[in-house]
Amino acid sequence: MVYARTVGKKTITLRVSGLLWNRSLIMNDMETGSEWSQLLGKAMKGKLEGAKLRPIPAQLTTWDDWKKQHPDTTVLNLPRTSNSYGVEFYRDRSQFVLGLVIGETAKAWPFDALGRERAVQDTLAGVPLLVTFDRRSTRALVFSRVLGKETLHFQWDPDTGELKDRKSKTTWDPTSGRAVKGPRKGAQLEILPGIVSHRRAWRAFHPLSAIMR
Amino acid sequence: MLSDGTARTPPPHRQEGTMRTFLTAITVLLLALVAHAEDREYKPRRVVKPYPAITDPDFLPASKVLAEVTSAELVLGVTLDGKARAYPINMLTGPQREIINDTLADTAIAATW
Numbered sequence: 001m002v003y004a005r006t007v008g009k010k011t012i013t014l015r016v017s018g019l020l021w022n023r024s025l026i027m028n029d030m031e032t033g034s035e036w037s038q039l040l041g042k043a044m045k046g047k048l049e050g051a052k053l054r055p056i057p058a059q060l061t062t063w064d065d066w067k068k069q070h071p072d073t074t075v076l077n078l079p080r081t082s083n084s085y086g087v088e089f090y091r092d093r094s095q096f097v098l099g100l101v102i103g104e105t106a107k108a109w110p111f112d113a114l115g116r117e118r119a120v121q122d123t124l125a126g127v128p129l130l131v132t133f134d135r136r137s138t139r140a141l142v143f144s145r146v147l148g149k150e151t152l153h154f155q156w157d158p159d160t161g162e163l164k165d166r167k168s169k170t171t172w173d174p175t176s177g178r179a180v181k182g183p184r185k186g187a188q189l190e191i192l193p194g195i196v197s198h199r200r201a202w203r204a205f206h207p208l209s210a211i212m213r
Numbered sequence: 214m215l216s217d218g219t220a221r222t223p224p225p226h227r228q229e230g231t232m233r234t235f236l237t238a239i240t241v242l243l244l245a246l247v248a249h250a251e252d253r254e255y256k257p258r259r260v261v262k263p264y265p266a267i268t269d270p271d272f273l274p275a276s277k278v279l280a281e282v283t284s285a286e287l288v289l290g291v292t293l294d295g296k297a298r299a300y301p302i303n304m305l306t307g308p309q310r311e312i313i314n315d316t317l318a319d320t321a322i323a324a325t326w
Binding site (some may be wrong): 061062 | 215256257258260261262265266268270271273281282284285288289290292293298299300302304305307309312313314320322323325
């Protein structure tokens with residue numbers, strides 16, 4: 001996941017602490033040495049204990065898919081540390097989830113269920129959501145279905161296979177959450193900071209999380 | 214209509230075990246709350262020494278990325294204010310590479326794996 005590194009007025013620099021909590025990464029900031037949970041985005045110990053990092057919505061997808069979405073992207077250039085993280089990594093889709101936390105409530109949508117449905121409407125902590133999944137790239141995203149004062153309801157067009165909102169029949173791109181054709185063309189759904197996680201890790205950090213069947 | 218993501222639960226039994234069901238439910242809830250509290254207690258374990266922070270790493274434009282990253286490889290992709298950046302997961306494993314301190318569109322960010 002991606003976080004903003006500025007907390008209040010302070011910008012911090014994070015390193016791998018060498019500590020694990022529930023088998024999950026703990027980070028240190030160089031400025032105070034506080035310990036941060038990567039999965040929770042929160043300082044667990046030290047001077048900044050209780051502080052939270054603002055999550056920035058990010059995608060886990062294939063290079064091919066990302067390059068198509070953003071042809072002018074830049075790419076990190078460091079020597080490889082492994083060769084195994086391709087789309088086959090998610091071969092057993094039931095073991096991976098897209099998770100979201102709103103306030104104190106958590107929910108996760110497993111990749112196998114998302115793969116079946118391609119798009120799921122849901123609600124979490126009163127926020128209406130749209131979860132989309134691309135089978136080829138395993139890209140899983142979650143958007144808010146609130147647009148201005150309205151909540152949109154989506155359906156697949158039986159003739160064209162496009163994703164449309166019921167009321168205006170506008171066609172929406174499930175990758176970007178943008179309206180591409182019809183009365184609402186150009187409108188943008190707000191993307192929320194969903195996290196791709198091993199199912200077990202998600203359960204360890206959010207034991208009361210609902211999980212879609 | 215799109216699928217509704219609510220979790221489905223089986224219908225409750227309505228036999229002579231109503232009180233038993235109630236007590237079981239209370240016990241399960243208490244255990245879940247205890248488990249929740251225990252899991253959330255911060256007890257980290259040291260596995261290795263800390264790694265140096267990675268800051269200001271090198272980047273390439275998409276056009277210059279040829280054999281370095283192949284099409285089916287996973288990347289962590291982020292956009293901010295119209296600027297897009299990809300972090301190939303095969304460069305983020307380690308654990309020494311799991312955090313990349315970066316700046317994108319004038320915003321200080323950390324890409325983590």
